[in-house]
Amino acid sequence: MEKQLSIKTLDQLNSNVAVPEYDLLNSQCGIVHIGPGAFHRAHQAYYTDLALAYGGNWRIHGVSMRSDTLKKALAPQDNLYSLAVVDDTPSLRVIGAIKTLSTLSEDRDVITAALCSPATKIISLTVTEKGYCLNNTGCLDVENPDIQHDLANPDLPISAVGLIAQALTARKYSGNADVTIISCDNVTDNGKKLAKAVIDFTYHLSPALAQWIQDSIAFPCTMVDSITPATDDEVKANVSANLGIQDDWPIQREMFTQWVIEDNFSGPRPPWGEVGVTFTKDVLFFEKAKLRILNGTHSALAYVGLLFGKETVYDAISTPAIQALISALLEREIIPSIETDNIETLNQYADDIVARYHNKHIRHMLSQIAWDGSQKLPFRVLDTIRDNLHANRDINLLCVPIAAWCLFVTRKAKSGDAITDPKAPALIDMASQHAFDPVAVTNTLLNEAAIFAELSTNSVFRSHVLAHVKTLSECSSLGVDETLNPILGDL
Template identity: 55%
Template sequence: MATLHPSTLSHLPTAIEQPGYNRDTTEIGIVHLGPGAFHRAHQAVYTEQALAEGGNWQICGVSLRSDTLKQALAPQDNLYTLMIVDREPAVSIIGSLKEVLVLKDDRQTVMARMCAAQTCIISLTITEKGYCLDSQDCLDLSHSDIQYDLSHPQTPRSAIGLLTAALAQRMEEKRSELTIISCDNLPHNGEKLKAAVLAFAQQQNPALATWIDTQICFPDTMVDSITPASHSGLEATAQQATGLHDSWPVQREAFTQWVIEDNFSGPRPAWEKYGVVFTHDVQVFEKAKLRILNASHSALAYIGSLAGFETVFDAISNTTIKAYIEQLLQQEILPTIAENADLTPQHYAQAILKRFENPHIRHLLAQIAWDGSKKLSPRILDTVRDNLAASRPIDMLCTVVAAWIVFVASQAKAKHPLTDPLAEALYSMAARHANAITAFATELLADKRIFAELVDHQIFRNTTLNKVTLLAECDAQTVLAKIDTLLR
């Protein structure tokens, strides 16, 4: 079986789209930190389309840790297959990713790319934990990676340290035509990224912080497209569709959305011609996505896992869980989101449920459950805060928090790995209360790193503890029965 490569593109079936521009003569204009599956199925695809309009906008992907992607795509000249898995499936070959670098192995080249005059955009998908923020969403100066980077400014290992190092060099070279775009699920992501970079720069050189503040734009963004993790079966499916072997194809649903604050320091691709929305108010889209899509995802991840389901489709196909999600949305989430000319929350929520019911997407609940200690605040706790302030109910929201607590306890008890920036602390806490879930929940709910000022809110604490008691020590069927008792 031939491998996907520029020399084998002529073997593709004619129905499969492939790069319509000259990859050899098109230069890099974007450096992307964290070229995982979501970036390759989302931003890289918008850029692939925009390259048809001309311009040097190919992407240099920089992995901050692993060389796995580089090893997989290098023999393919960084081409890869995009599988749209939906009611109307589609297959295309993406060529916008021109090279993949690994920070620890290619540090000099990474810096050269980030500081090059033709690089006008640096974008990021590094997940919430990659920003090294504390519970107040400020740069955590005590974070081990930040401490290391402050002590080793020439060899940073965090995204914040790396960005600051590149910006310091660009200041020296008077290259300010650069926009830094966060594409992670963080409210006010550009604002928070800028604040983190400024806080880091202030520790090193106040003049650098001033230059960044006045010269470099960090637009807020909202991104959306369900992108399940790749798996070995996907390789076989892609190979069957293309007739070529691809070591790391990606898949996503047909729906895709990218909203960017119209705030740039220099040029950009013609993304707007291919569906990207440029606006001065990203927050309305961002808030709806975090509170409707992402919150529902987290609810499905923790409650669905406790109920024995494996995927979003499996969980939402259960009538009890679907009824719970609908009630969560209608009673406790949608009342916190105002309708405006750009967005009707009720219609958006209905569309989200339809997307969850896509049988062709195997979006693993275990994947969504990652990094719960970081995801709870923007997805669930901010809505809790709004409802408490307005004297609205929080029972369904607290059930999600309780399900996360019981999920963590069950993972610890079974000695299963937990992917979370606080995994070590969570497991130590669980070990101290191995046979006392209420004691574990009580200590966890007092952790200000996760719950901030809510640790002192008795209604929130008591409601969550009540739901922990409801869900604890239950088998899968009992979990469903207990959830059913909450419905009204």
């Protein structure tokens, strides 16, 4: 295919392709985004692209901290790219929200100017939790090599925290405080954590500057959600065929997408509310709903599904007994744990989540969801169990994914397969010490206070988990129905 996606070739696209509805040649940037990876391009850039149709100079200056791959790939395309929504009714849209792409190692002066520009009203980032450089106590990790470098060289930062601190320092003295710093990472209390990192950092340079940031700059918390599978050659070929011209760097995501932002800004913002972004004073409610309804059932699907040889979320949810387990888990034990005056909205959210799992076009691997169980389960499942115990509600089904995880660890250790988990060596050692006996291994795992805390000594919790371990350990000789029906039969 000779013709390539660009501003000049937009009028040659197939008629069913949506295109930007604003002036690509003359609209300017109002957002600097650090970490313009696939999720950002499928999520925040998508919402901004839609919002630009309502006016304003809100295009994005994307900043890559290290790699220039994206910059080089999109330069011939005027930074345009395609977003393919993968569903039973697929759609294709060209995104033009990103006007400029820069790489810190090559374009430091350009990036610094953009961050300090009076035209920039939003600085956002997706750098993963590691990029916040916090230690186990939630404070800035001053032992982190990047932070040590930036404290010694505040005018030449190499971390996102240092880069933001440098920009806010300049903006304080230029009088351009009307900027909001927005974390878009999938991290609980992400705005508070980012603020803590930046304020801690600047305190080492100037306590007065740290106080000014605390008093003047908003770091709203957010909740983001949408599955964005990796782009491979097949995706590129399909997208280009549907465009009618070549796109060398398309992305794909599921139809469902959600962005919730705390209504706390220290300057103007794009008209995101016009295109589906939710502004709220209580992001915590949305975070809790996502953690428990989406992430909690994701973990249940992963560990239970893997026991029965399932590969993807779709494979697992398409198994009637597993779907029945997930439905019962949501209805009986997860949704009741979330306090709300609008239970209908919560029920609809749960229905939407289950509908997402039935998207056969998304290959969301259970093996990947099962990573880092010792870190994820406390937030995804154990906190729900705690709340239910405190309220004298049932925890029987919530203990199923815990039992399935214990069996997952036992079987991985026995077979010699790698376990992707920061506690993997300790988990494998526990399993081997008990000759991979499921009940004995589970009893030892449940003693791990670093994972289970006070639940380790809760007899109700332990008895439910052990009972399910005994039932699920028979899954090799029994089918899915024969194994899960006794659990579901208790309802």
